[in-house]
Amino acid sequence: MDTLVTMNSAPRSAPAPVADIESRIAALVAQLVTATDLGNGTCSQVLGSVREQAITSSAGGKRLRASLALAAFNAGRLAQKAPEGTVDHEVSWAGAADEMLDIACAIEVFQTAALVHDDIIDDSDLRRGKPSAHRALSTLTHSAAIGRGLRLMIGDILATGSIDIVRNACASMPQKQAQSLLAAFTNMQREVSIGQILDLAIELSPLTDPQELTTASLNVFRWKTASYTTIAPIELGLIASGRDAASARAMALSIGEPLGIAFQLADDVLDVVGYSANTGKPVGGDIREGKRAVLLADTLQALPEQDRNDVIAMYESDSRSDDDVRHGIALMKSTGAVERSYERINQLWHETGRAIDSIDLDDEGKHILREVCRKFVSIAIPQGA
Structure with a gap:
């Protein structure tokens, strides 16, 4: 596995391919949901299904x-300078490729x-184009309550298990570095909860106050999305490469905060202009849910008062019909709200570039x-920007 991030291979410092990440995640998750001595009865069958x-x-x-x-791990390693009289691949570095792959998979x-x-x-029906797990488990057990409960337990096992994955990956690292990695990872989880x-x-x-709503929504994007989507991955990769925790955090915030907010803006735009087959979610799902966000x-x-009041009434109702969803999408496009999100994404991308x-x-x-x-905002930035 060392060839995934080796410093002297070609191409130099290539990231692990998605297939390797995918197979490792499957192996790690299978290890998390295990128990012994259950026999072959109902409990064992349900655990196997879970x-x-x-x-x-x-x-x-x-x-x-x-x-x-x-990528952050590789970038951090490349910054290490070889002592005089040595060659690149002889430079000592903290961590190993297998360990960093597991930390990446833990995220x-x-x-x-x-x-x-x-x-x-x-109460979503779809996730990544497939029935969400609580729906699938409700069908399997013929009970909505049991399916929801089992799904909650899956989330808890994966959340706590991800910490164990990082802890195991850090076992052979120096104590200070291991502590910094675990602290960064658990802080990420706390920020997502906030x-x-x-x-x-x-x-x-x-x-009634769109500007206040914009500010509140961008705060959600920072804490709920950027914290684990862009900030923590950069921070963890840099710490594992040998950077001290304080400088890794500062770099991660400067790059990851604008990038993570831009990523969520782009995801919300996809909800309006995308296709379910590409996004894995129903188009207009955010409108149907009545999601309060920047769009x-x-x-x-941008709406005149009467139209604004009509939209507010639509969002404050208990549910929204297919016609409401279509009308909401049309308004977001015709008022220029979608274009405004593209502008915000580009501004944030330039901020990210300056930080890099x-x-x-x-x-x-x-x-x-x-x-x-760039891959986080590829739908919204021109090639080469």
């Missing part, structure tokens, strides 16, 4: 978070845990980071 659903729920996706963590396992809980909160609280709280916000705020800001340019890495390391970061 294990399979955990693996299924963990499968798929672009693995951007793991790729970014590995993805935690993401699955977050999505599991999200789907329960939102973000989820803010995401629920924003649903209680009045819609809605920009739409309300300013950090203490060599040119190749910066190039590695930039190319992976």
